[in-house]
Amino acid sequence: MSIPLWPTLWLALTALLALGLVLLVVLLPAESRRRLLGRREAQPAVIDERAQAFLAAGLLPLSDCPRDRTACLRCLQVDRCVVHRLLELGLTPGVELRVVQDNGGPMLVSVRGSRVALGRDLADNLWVEMGDRANGK
Amino acid sequence: MMTIATAPAARALSVALAGNPNAGKTTLFNALTGARQHVGNWPGKTVEKKTGALVRDALRLDITDLPGAYSLSAYSLEEVVARDFILDERPDVVVAVVDAANLERNLYLVVQLLELETPGVIALNMIDVATRQGLDFDVARLSEALGAAVVPTAARRGEGLEPIVAAIAAAAGAPRSLFRLDYGPVVESEIDALLAALAQSSLVLAYPPRWLAIKLLEDDADVAAKLAAEAGGAELLATATAARARLEAALGEDADTVLADRRYAWIHALVGRAMRAERAETLTLSDRIDRFATHRLLGIPLFLAAMWLVFKITTDLSAPWVDWLDAVLTGPLSRWMLAALGALGLGETWVASLAVDGVLAGVGSVLAFVPVLLALYFALAVLEDSGYMARGAFVMDRLMKRIGLQGRSFLPLMVGFGCSVPAIYATRTLTNQRDRVLTGLLVPFISCGARLPVYVLFAAIFFPARAGLVILGLYVLGIVVALGVGLLLQRTLLPATGEAGLVMELPPYRLPNARSIGFHMWQRTRAFLQHAASLILMTTLVIWLLTAIPLGGAGTFADTPMPESAFGRVSALAAPALRPLGFGSWESGGALITGLVAKEVVVSTLAQIHDVASATDAVGTTTFAGDLVEIVTSFGRAVVETLRAIPGLVGINLATDEAGDDAALSAALRASFEETSGGHAAAAGLAFMVFVLLYTPCMAAVAAERHELGTRWMWLSLFGQLAIAWLIALAVFQLGRLLGGG
Known part of the structure; x- marks a missing residue:
């Protein structure tokens, strides 16, 4: 019984390709992978404008909020379903919160006496006002 | 609300327990109902439903434990289930279980429960913890504002249970709730x-x-x-x-x-x-632990260490018990059964073969999972109960997101290195159906402990110089295939759900509670026995039947040589499909088919087929009393070995593994593979190992998938794995042949 050479080479090539794809996904940082695979289109400019407006108004994304400082949640720039999850956990606009841990991944915040973990990209879209800035630093 | 009080003894009330996750709802449920519980799923949902009863004098409470929820909206499955139950089943009383130390957030659900206008009782639970934290409650004022009785409880210590029962009885007869929250x-x-x-x-x-x-x-x-x-x-x-x-x-x-x-x-x-x-909120002890447990650099190593411990507990602590059960079933129990059948005059007939090789072997393969599952559920319950599980999910979230899973998916995949069955059950700790399915489909590719003996045997035969490397390579291949399949599934059948991102409460750390851990272990293991046992038993019986039926040979029923049995014929049918992989003999096919029952038996089937007698079959003359003594002493040995395994959990290995090498089997296998592969035995051996790594782990895993993921995904998993195993084994053999692996 003899198996032709071509299918075998082809199989080997596919196996190598699959391995390459896996390495690409695991080893590359998220942004460059996204660019390479073209998975998500660039963020619409409207969002950037809004972010500019928030920054101009003295708000910070939660992800830039330093640890152990009190901040006031002002605006939730996420879609309705997620807003809902946040609201029921007590993250209503105007509530005081405190970043307990920020290790570069998800954020851990203290809100209404409980500890809530928030994904990094989520924290990028929650806008807060720092305590001392609100009091006119 | 109606109260049926025809006779004093006939008063039955339906009660629903509602509350936030981590509020101690299940602990209260266990404390109230004791062992009188029924665990199932909500009809058509993958959410667990627990019901139980409490009888007190003239009162019977039928209690339903609703899934933990933060509010009663229509956004999550748990919330919809809880809400529909209260609205449609109209329980007589809803008990809202509240974590007293976290009152503000917990009351959010309570006000929504009260807006449903069902009579309510509020259990101010974990009052002992709150008091220790310096919190002081004005129960009367709370009760007045909420329009419902407020009862302080400490369910873990069994405190406040009688007052809760009394409050439920009182609330059921009371007029409608007058609660009304003023929205401005x-x-x-x-x-x-x-x-x-x-x-x-x-x-x-x-x-x-x-x-x-x-x-x-x-x-x-x-x-x-x-x-x-x-x-x-x-x-x-x-x-x-x-x-x-x-x-x-x-x-x-x-x-x-x-x-x-x-x-x-x-x-x-x-x-x-x-x-x-009494004191302002400061950095709590939990926060201080979290400084380490979720630390940028320490977090992941700590988590990996915890996972390693879970893995060692499931494998090492259960191993002596698996051996003990096996020894009892194949030793004394088989002998007694044969003796009993002999006394009935059925000694050497097919009935005896069915009883011992069919039924008893099947029961054995089911029971073998019990110690493993008990050990796993013990480890899982400790992690969950102490609050560390949520930290692990937090720490692993960033890494796991890269492969489209959540942080919690890491645990089942890790457990999969021990055994696929508990790993698939462990997917239940995931928070959504899509991630549960995806993780459950990937688990079988992670090489479980039962596949190791096959690798050890084959690597020793075909790659004696580099056995360790080959085995390591197989483990890595399993991980790579799991990653690849994960990516493929994400692009096709299981697209990521809206990129919602992690939103999860991290409960405060608590000392695990022995009672609730015991409940958890028992209930989960019982669920496995109920759901998987029949499927595993049936597969074993079918295989027995196949080996018993003679097809075209001289043998009679239950007394036929293996190649001439239906099993041999079926295996021979599988052989052509395996020929391109280099091991197209009925012997290999047969071993792979029995591998469907459990990977543990692949090696013994190979031995049996190649007609290499193993030493275990020697039947000596023993007495009944001697057997009993044997069971008890081996039980004692299992206890000792478990204790000896405990230091091994942290890396000190006192017990050394016995290496079972069988020269006769090795030679027979080598010859057989040499023949089927046309002189490329090593390539064929490697392909066989790859096939064993990637195809269906065992019927128990399939049963677990059916139970946890549903029948549709089970079939996909079964055939998908066969296809992947075949393709990759083909690539391995053909490549090996090409490269001249001899």
Whole structure:
């Protein structure tokens, strides 16, 4: 019984390709992978404008909020379903919160006496006002 | 609310327990119902349903443990299940279980429960913890504001149970709840407008009108759908949309946000009045532990260490018990059964073969999982109960997201290195169905412990110089295939769900509670026995039947040589399909088929088929008493070995593994593979190992998949794995042949 050479080479090539794809996904940082695979289109400019407006108004994304400082949640720039999850956990606009841990991944915040973990990209879209800035630093 | 009180002994009340996750709801449920519980799934849902009963004098409480939820909206499965139960089943009393140390957040669910206008009782649970934290409650004031009895409890210590039962009995007879949360003039005027519009709808007969109005303002998808089905529903929905628009224009926020904000403001004020904190909130002990447990650099190593411990507990602590069960079943029990059948005159007939090789072997393969599962559920319950599980998910979230899974998926995959079956059951700790399915489909590719003996045998035969490297390579291949399949599934059948991102409460650390861990272990293991046992037993019996039926040979039923049995014929049918992989003999096919029952038997089947007698079959003459003594002493040995395994959990290995090498089997296998592969035995051996790595782990795993993921995914997994195993084994063999591996 003899198996032709071509299918075998082809199989080997596919196996190598699959391995390459896996390495690409695991080893590359998220942004460059996204660019390479073209998975998500660039963020619409409207969002950037809004972010500019928030920054101009003295708000910070939660992800830039330093640890152990009190901040006031002002605006939730996420879609309705997620807003809902946040609201029921007590993250209503105007509530005081405190970043307990920020290790570069998800954020851990203290809100209404409980500890809530928030994904990094989520924290990028929650806008807060720092305590001392609100009091006119 | 009606109370049937015809005879004093006949008073039965249906009670629902509702509360936030981590509020101690299940602990209270266990404390109230004891062992009288039934665990199942909600009809058509993957959410667990627990029911139980409590009998006190003239009172019988039928208690349902609702899934833990943070609110009663239509956004998550748990919330919908809890809400529908209260609205449709109309329990006599709803007990809201509240974590006293976290009152503000917990009351958010309570006010929504009370808005459903079902008589309620509030269990102010974990009062002991709250008191230690310096919190002081004005129970009377809370009770007055909420319009329901408030009972302090400490379910873990069994405190406050009698008062809760008394409060439930009292609440069932009481008039309707008078609770009404004031949302402020703007919202209240819209609620009134909607109430007026709703008056004509027939929905108000089935549901509390004020609740309907509030839900319409929140744009609740479920209520909207109910209304749309009604006559005149479209106009009502238009009215609601207009009311929402007016509200949003007047207050500048989404109606959803406004209502949540009003509820929390009301609760905040109430907590301010009814709770006094002796000291201001500072960095708690939990926060200080979290400084380490979720640390940027320490977090992941700590988590990996914890996972390693779980893995070692499931494998090492259970191993002596698996051996003990096996020894008892194949030793004394088989002998007794044969003796009993012999006494009935059925000694050497097919009945004896069925009883021992079919039934007893099947029972054995089911029972072999019991110690493994008990050990796993012990480890899982400790992690979950102590609060560390949530930290692990937090720490691993960033890494696991890269392969499209959540942090919690890491645990099942890790457990998969021990055994696929508990790993698939461990997917239950994941928070959504899509991630559960995806993780459950990937688990089988992670090489489980039972596959190791096959690798050890084959690597020693075909790659004696590099056995360790080859085995390591197989483990890595399993991980790579799992990653690849994960990526493929994400692009095709299981797309990521909206990129919602992690939103999860991290409960405070607590000392695990022995009682609740015991409950957890017992219930989960029992669920496995109920659901998987029949499938595993049936597969074993079918295989026995196949080996018993003679096909075209000289043998008779249950006494036929292996190649001439139906099993041999079926295996021979499989052989052509395996020929391109280099091991197309009926012997290999047969071993792989029995591998469907359990990977543990692949090696023994190979030995049996190649007619290499193993030493274990020697039957000596033993007495009944001698057997009993043997069972007891081997039990004692298992205890000792378990104890000896404990230091091994942290890396000190006292026990050394016995290496079982069988020269006769090795030679037979080598010859057989040499023949089927046309002189490329090493390539064929490697392909065989790869096939064993990647095809269906065992029937128990398939049963677990059916139970956890559903029948559709089970079939996909079964055939998908066969296809992948075949393709990759083909690539391995053909490549090896090409490269001249001999």
